Structures are given as C-alpha cells and as structure tokens.
Amino acid sequence: MAIMTRDFNSVDLIDPHEAALAVKRQALELGADAVGIGDIGRWAGAPLQLDPKQIMPECKSIVGMVFRVERGSLRGVEEGTYFSNYSAMGYGGLTYVYIPMTVINLCKFIEDQGYEAIPMGHQSDWRAVNIKGYVGENFSRPVRPGQAIPDVMIHLRIAAFLCGLGEIGFSKMFLSPQFGPRCRVGIVLTDVELEPDPIYDGPKLCNRCMACVRACPGQAFSTEKTVKVNLAGHEVEWSDIDVLKCNDAFRGLVHSGEKQEHPYLDTPGNEDSVPGSWSPFWNRPTPLYKTGQAVCGSRGCTRACMISLESRGVLQNTFKQKFRRRPVWSVDWSKPPEYAPGTVFKPADKDGVD
Numbered sequence: 001m002a003i004m005t006r007d008f009n010s011v012d013l014i015d016p017h018e019a020a021l022a023v024k025r026q027a028l029e030l031g032a033d034a035v036g037i038g039d040i041g042r043w044a045g046a047p048l049q050l051d052p053k054q055i056m057p058e059c060k061s062i063v064g065m066v067f068r069v070e071r072g073s074l075r076g077v078e079e080g081t082y083f084s085n086y087s088a089m090g091y092g093g094l095t096y097v098y099i100p101m102t103v104i105n106l107c108k109f110i111e112d113q114g115y116e117a118i119p120m121g122h123q124s125d126w127r128a129v130n131i132k133g134y135v136g137e138n139f140s141r142p143v144r145p146g147q148a149i150p151d152v153m154i155h156l157r158i159a160a161f162l163c164g165l166g167e168i169g170f171s172k173m174f175l176s177p178q179f180g181p182r183c184r185v186g187i188v189l190t191d192v193e194l195e196p197d198p199i200y201d202g203p204k205l206c207n208r209c210m211a212c213v214r215a216c217p218g219q220a221f222s223t224e225k226t227v228k229v230n231l232a233g234h235e236v237e238w239s240d241i242d243v244l245k246c247n248d249a250f251r252g253l254v255h256s257g258e259k260q261e262h263p264y265l266d267t268p269g270n271e272d273s274v275p276g277s278w279s280p281f282w283n284r285p286t287p288l289y290k291t292g293q294a295v296c297g298s299r300g301c302t303r304a305c306m307i308s309l310e311s312r313g314v315l316q317n318t319f320k321q322k323f324r325r326r327p328v329w330s331v332d333w334s335k336p337p338e339y340a341p342g343t344v345f346k347p348a349d350k351d352g353v354d
C-alpha cells in the first residue's frame with residue numbers, strides 16, 4: 001500500500017476561458033455562493049497600501065467570492081431574543097472559519113496545477129492602514145525603497161465590485177444580486193490568467209432609498225458627505241460613514257457623558273458607556289470569534305437594506321415569508337425589566353455556579 005496524495009497538474013489551466021470555468025466550479029463546490037473574476041488591470045491606480053501588485057507583482061487575476069450570511073442568522077436579533085448567532089455564524093465564524101477554509105482550498109486547487117495563489121479574507125489585523133484609511137505611525141516600515149508598508153490590505157468590497165459580483169451601496173456595504181448586503185467577501189490572488197467577468201450591469205440594487213441611514217442606531221451615515229471613487233472606469237459613490245460612531249453603536253454602546261460605576265464597556269475611553277435602546281445587555285457581551293460583537297445586528301446597513309431590496313424584488317435569493325414580521329423592538333433602559341412567566345433566576349439561598 002502506498003501513501004495517497006492529491007493529483008498534481010491534472011487540470012490544464014492554460015486556456016483562460018477553460019481555466020476560469022474550472023476555478024469557478026471549484027469555488028462553488030467548496031462553499032462560495034457566487035464567484036466572479038477580475039483581471040489585474042482593473043486595479044491599475046489602486047492606492048499603494050491597497051494595491052494587490054504590492055503583494056503579488058506577477059498577479060494576473062483576482063477571484064472574488066460572495067458568502068451569504070444566512071437570513072436565519074439575523075432572525076434572533078430581529079426578534080430580540082438570540083443575538084449571538086449573527087455575531088458567531090454570520091460575522092466572526094464566517095470571517096474567521098468558513099471563508100478562510102474555502103479560499104485556502106481554492107488556492108490548493110490552483111497550486112496543484114502549478115500556479116501560485118494567495119487566500120485572503122477579512123484577516124486585516126496586521127494591516128498598516130487604520131480604519132480611517134491612514135498609515136499608522138511607528139507600526140512598520142517598508143523593506144525595500146518604493147514598496148508599501150507592511151501589511152498591504154486589499155479592499156474586499158472594491159475587489160468584489162471589480163470581479164463583477166455586484167454593487168457598493170450608499171451604505172458602503174457590498175450588495176450582491178443574490179443576497180443584497182447579507183454577504184461577505186473572500187478573494188484569491190493568482191498568477192494564472194483567468195477570463196474576467198464584466199463589471200456588474202444587472203438590475204439596479206441600491207436605489208438610494210436611505211433605509212440604511214434611517215435605521216442605523218449610531219447615525220453613522222452622512223447624507224451630505226460622500227466618497228466618490230472611479231473603479232475601472234465606473235463612478236461609484238457611498239456615504240462617508242463615521243466609522244467611530246459605527247464602532248460604538250455596533251457594540252450596543254452609547255456615551256452618556258458621565259462616568260459610570262459599571263460601564264457598559266469597561267475599557268479606556270468608554271467609562272461613560274451605557275447600553276443603547278438597541279442592546280438588551282447590561283454589559284457588552286464578549287466578542288465571538290474575536291470580532292463578532294455585532295449587538296446592533298446590522299440594523300441599518302444590513303437588515304433595513306435587505307428588507308428594502310427584498311420588497312423591491314431585486315434579489316435572487318427569495319423567501320416564502322417576508323423578513324420583518326413584528327414591530328421593531330426597542331429597550332427602555334429608564335424602566336425596570338418586565339420578565340416573562342417562565343423566566344427562572346437562581347434563588348437567593350442557592351450558592352455555586354450560575
């Protein structure tokens with residue numbers, strides 16, 4: 001009996017059309033929900049810190065993949081009873097487990113045929129640009145003259161756009177024609193030449209309905225200040241989102257302006273934090289899979305937008321029942337809680353583990 005191994009050089013990726021078909025089939029089989037390809041020329045003029053050629057100078061193609069967030073994963077937040085599922089399955093787990101597994105396996109398929117491939121998801125913790133887009137001081141330094149500062153990070157939503165997978169909405173969320181904003185993106189950079197897909201030209205997804213703006217608990221979207229970029233000859237515009245406001249509201253946090261004895265989030269700068277009306281938690285729950293702490297359940301940028309897109313009938317992943325079935329809930333923290341019959345607390349005379 002001999003050891004067994006994968007088949008090397010069993011699929012010929014010489015022809016760009018056939019190679020693109022083979023790579024796309026693999027991506028879908030491995031778990032992507034949609035896959036498109038952009039040729040590297042579409043990234044010409046990319047900012048230095050976001051330029052894929054800084055990572056792989058010989059890169060010829062980028063494979064973009066859309067991964068859905070299950071609509072059911074948002075159900076518990078929508079009902080106000082089960083928040084961890086979206087943060088775990090729809091956010092952290094997708095970002096840190098599912099997408100990496102899929103892009104890694106797609107890279108194995110490409111590398112088995114003799115071409116290099118880089119798997120990439122949202123793992124941007126080492127990136128040199130901060131959330132405002134600036135290079136941080138004293139973080140890292142270029143290793144050769146003329147090169148970007150490590151780490152370069154490719155803008156995933158722009159990559160999905162350049163791979164023909166959909167639009168970038170006013171909310172700056174990537175909107176796919178299958179799922180709207182209910183998705184995340186993974187990419188693979190490779191030196192194999194793959195036939196590119198056209199930039200998305202299907203039914204208009206973002207119609208500037210502003211549902212995202214109205215429903216965002218952090219009021220993070222500006223309707224006056226926008227960001228305009230030219231992506232491979234296409235003008236794209238989105239709201240100049242206040243990422244710091246989002247960062248607070250995302251975790252369910254409001255700054256009261258007064259130091260709290262038990263702050264909602266007990267970290268420097270948040271000593272005055274209290275829960276907002278969109279958080280049922282006395283304190284910010286611990287992150288799931290590192291970054292999953294989406295207490296707001298993407299109320300504006302995902303849920304409100306998805307409801308709007310579904311009601312217009314522009315999404316391909318349709319459902320038998322509409323998503324919002326009951327009035328939007330809100331917590332009144334000025335009043336004591338009213339517990340439902342059946343809620344059992346530990347009796348005062350019992351010790352031990354809660």
Ligand code: SF4
Pocket residue numbers: 169170171172205206207208209210211212213304305306308309
């Ligand atoms: S909610 Fe409306 S304006 Fe906002 S991104 Fe979605 S479609 Fe565009």
Ligand code: SF4
Pocket residue numbers: 215216217218219220245246247249250296297298299300301302
């Ligand atoms: S994650 Fe929440 S706070 Fe941030 S933009 Fe979306 S709805 Fe607003």
